[in-house]
Amino acid sequence: MTTSHETSRQTPDFHLHINPFGRLTYSDATGIEHPDVMPVRAYPLSDPRHWVSLCDREGRELRCIEDLATLPPDVRAILENELAQREFVPRILRVIQVSSYLEPAEWEVETDCGPTRFVLKTEEDVRRLGPHSALILDSHGVRYLVPDTRDLTPYGRRAVDRYL
Incomplete structure (x- = not known):
């Protein structure tokens, strides 16, 4: 039996992976790869779990993810790790x-x-x-x-x- 939380998780029509140079790479639904992608939170302090954009080298948005909880655990882990590295903010x-x-x-x-x-x-x-x-x-x-x-x-x- 699946819970409502599990059914809300969908298989995304994209893929994320870390390339051999340690950079985040986004593959869209057609299989086109975009290397050196940067994840950017729209509301990093007030709503860090929602509205994350994946942007290319020039800062153009390739994809917007409304809710990180809807991603499969492996994709979410890659994205959260990249966000943590990018958002290092000592207090x-x-x-x-x-x-x-x-x-x-x-x-x-x-x-x-x-x-x-x-x-x-x-x-x-x-x-x-x-x-x-x-x-x-x-x-x-x-x-x-x-x-x-x-x-x-x-x-x-x-x-x-x-x-x-």
Whole structure:
């Protein structure tokens, strides 16, 4: 006997695999392969299980997946692994020091992945996500999440709030 969850899972008319170079490859219903595909979540923070686009090298959408739960486990595992690698976003737990309030500024922080330093190129690389959260983009394109500025020390709050 199958459950309703199992019957909602369909065999997709596409295939995903990792090529010999370690890159995600998408094969459409006609069998045409598209190497170097990037999965992109439409709502990565608010609804990460739905609306994932597979985009080609130029950023054009090849396919949109409405719900990851409808995919077979092997396809879903490949896609979730690729998304996890692409969406590596350390959480800033503590701001230890900011070299200057003029950009570029070197930040020394403690994250959930350990201590690190990064360079903030411009104040536009700090974006508010909600009333008390922010996303910081460093000079190498690594994103850092400040989940709640109220959890930072007064020094850390002032450092982040200065850019918001």
